[in-house]
Amino acid sequence: MPSKHSTPSTLTASTAWQALIQHQQEMLGFNLNQAFADNSLRAELLSLESCGIYFDYSKHLIKPQTLKLLFDLAAQQQLQSRIQALFAGQHVNNTEDRPALHTLLRYQDSAHVPRSLQPIFADVVKVKQRMREVSQQVLTGQIRGFSGKPFTDVVHIGIGGSDLGPAMIYQALSAVHQPGIRCHYVANICANDITETLAALNPHTTLFILASKSFTTLETLENANTARRWLLASLEQPEAVAAHFYAVSAKPEKAAAWGVKPEFVLPFWDFVGGRYSSWSAIGLSLCIGLGYEHFEALLSGAAAMDQHFLHAAPEQNMPIILGLLGIWYTNFWQRQAHAVVPYDHRLRRFPQFLQQLEMESTGKCANLDNQQIDYQTCPDIWGEAGSNSQHSFFQQLHQGSDFTPIDFIAVASAPHGLQSHQDWLLANCFAQSRALMLGQTDNTPGLEQHKFMPGNKPSSTLMIDTLTPANLGALMALYEQKAFVQSVIWHINPFDQWGVELGKKLSQSIKAEIDRNADFNTLLADGFDASTASLLQRYLHKAD
Numbered sequence: 305m306p307s308k309h310s311t312p313s314t315l316t317a318s319t320a321w322q323a324l325i326q327h328q329q330e331m332l333g334f335n336l337n338q339a340f341a342d343n344s345l346r347a348e349l350l351s352l353e354s355c356g357i358y359f360d361y362s363k364h365l366i367k368p369q370t371l372k373l374l375f376d377l378a379a380q381q382q383l384q385s386r387i388q389a390l391f392a393g394q395h396v397n398n399t400e401d402r403p404a405l406h407t408l409l410r411y412q413d414s415a416h417v418p419r420s421l422q423p424i425f426a427d428v429v430k431v432k433q434r435m436r437e438v439s440q441q442v443l444t445g446q447i448r449g450f451s452g453k454p455f456t457d458v459v460h461i462g463i464g465g466s467d468l469g470p471a472m473i474y475q476a477l478s479a480v481h482q483p484g485i486r487c488h489y490v491a492n493i494c495a496n497d498i499t500e501t502l503a504a505l506n507p508h509t510t511l512f513i514l515a516s517k518s519f520t521t522l523e524t525l526e527n528a529n530t531a532r533r534w535l536l537a538s539l540e541q542p543e544a545v546a547a548h549f550y551a552v553s554a555k556p557e558k559a560a561a562w563g564v565k566p567e568f569v570l571p572f573w574d575f576v577g578g579r580y581s582s583w584s585a586i587g588l589s590l591c592i593g594l595g596y597e598h599f600e601a602l603l604s605g606a607a608a609m610d611q612h613f614l615h616a617a618p619e620q621n622m623p624i625i626l627g628l629l630g631i632w633y634t635n636f637w638q639r640q641a642h643a644v645v646p647y648d649h650r651l652r653r654f655p656q657f658l659q660q661l662e663m664e665s666t667g668k669c670a671n672l673d674n675q676q677i678d679y680q681t682c683p684d685i686w687g688e689a690g691s692n693s694q695h696s697f698f699q700q701l702h703q704g705s706d707f708t709p710i711d712f713i714a715v716a717s718a719p720h721g722l723q724s725h726q727d728w729l730l731a732n733c734f735a736q737s738r739a740l741m742l743g744q745t746d747n748t749p750g751l752e753q754h755k756f757m758p759g760n761k762p763s764s765t766l767m768i769d770t771l772t773p774a775n776l777g778a779l780m781a782l783y784e785q786k787a788f789v790q791s792v793i794w795h796i797n798p799f800d801q802w803g804v805e806l807g808k809k810l811s812q813s814i815k816a817e818i819d820r821n822a823d824f825n826t827l828l829a830d831g832f833d834a835s836t837a838s839l840l841q842r843y844l845h846k847a848d
């Protein structure tokens with residue numbers, strides 16, 4: 305809920321914002337079906353292609369004037385100079401007083417790297433060299449387990465940005481999994497996660513990677529300790545830990561203090577945010593599981609999207625248009641949700657990845673000037689793979705009382721060779737965006753309204769030919785930059801996440817009460833509310 309202000313903010317009072325409010329009123333009667341009937345070139349005009357992604361945004365409640373006004377808003381918010389600031393390494397993360405340099409991790413060579421960032425880029429290259437060596441040595445059996453056996457399994461332990469990207473990428477790129485080695489991703493502090501994963505593994509041939517930027521994250525450390533106990537239960541000798549644990553962290557000294565051999569700790573940097581860190585050594589499991597050259601290809605796709613973002617004019621710029629369409633619906637149609645539906649089973653974790661990327665980046669209610677804002681920011685991002693989701697939440701998308709903009713993500717070809725499956729999959733994808741737009745009237749007596757579908761519901765379709773590492777890298781970078789575009793419009797910092805801290809802090813004090821088995825009155829005396837105190841009592845006496 306935007307906070308109530310007695311006076312509107314600079315943004316909502318601005319000329320560009322007010323022009324869009326006015327324009328939205330004029331667009332209330334806009335009919336998408338009619339727009340296609342009126343202009344046979346609409347699909348051609350409202351689509352573009354770059355970095356292996358074809359972006360069709362013609363099924364949106366927009367006309368050329370809408371885009372013009374959105375570009376005006378972007379210009380008013382100085383989008384171009386903010387993009388330059390991001391890539392130049394200025395301190396765009398103002399609340400933590402540092403740059404956000406995830407883009408530096410994916411340059412293919414130093415030619416495009418700004419001169420002032422060349423020394424840091426040299427460090428990046430060194431770490432990548434190390435990632436290449438480690439992954440090749442694991443894959444060729446030069447790095448082996450304590451008892452001399454080659455590794456067959458890699459368990460990556462991390463959470464949030466230290467998990468969602470790598471886990472999603474590994475699953476999505478099954479076509480290039482290396483033979484003889486499997487990667488597993490453990491995140492949840494719920495022990496079912498790690499115990500189910502370890503149950504199928506052999507400690508002698510399992511390599512762990514502890515992935516944590518801060519190396520203080522509760523879930524990761526708890527899982528790391530459980531993994532160490534599991535290993536030692538079989539290998540018995542404490543020195544085995546050094547042979548089976550790698551770590552990736554921006555605090556290498558903490559990883560070493562935990563017990564990882566200092567040479568087995570790969571660093572990254574404070575200027576890489578957790579949710580932007582798959583491109584860093586956090587991607588070590590990917591270098592092993594996909595092979596280093598495929599990890600590099602992932603980076604190259606992201607780098608290509610960065611160059612497109614930097615250089616394409618707004619009218620041809622995919623992240624800018626994707627971001628501005630989100631602004632159009634969030635701020636001028638008051639949409640509070642945005643769905644993402646990938647039509648490819650391998651991309652089933654992509655919506656979860658986007659949830660953190662967008663909701664942790666732009667789910668904010670304070671602006672860059674430390675003021676509360678009076679407009680809506682990040683909508684709820686949610687989704688699930690198609691066609692499964694057609695049989696769950698699509699009823700609401702078609703006939704619910706509100707409309708939700710949707711991104712359909714289609715992959716044209718698939719490695720499985722079952723063409724009939726693929727044809728049906730894509731037929732369903734295209735049918736959904738068309739049905740949402742088309743709507744239907746029905747004259748069945750007594751069911752006229754039940755069968756009525758209003759149509760005119762907007763969606764984008766992003767289509768890629770093949771799910772290669774490069775195309776996936778470009779897709780991820782597209783959404784990263786979309787979030788950046790929106791943050792500029794909203795005048796917020798997309799690179800901090802202060803909102804997650806309070807819950808972490810409170811869990812510490814509650815755990816302390818669990819440890820001392822506090823009774824109800826003690827909990828009240830310690831300042832707990834009666835609801836939390838009752839829940840704790842119920843938990844503590846569950847076995848009574």
Ligand code: F6P
Nearest residue numbers: 464465466516517518521578804
């Ligand atoms: O709790 C949120 C968060 O800080 C994310 O931003 C981050 O990606 C995740 O936790 C994990 O943090 P770390 O990599 O420091 O363990």
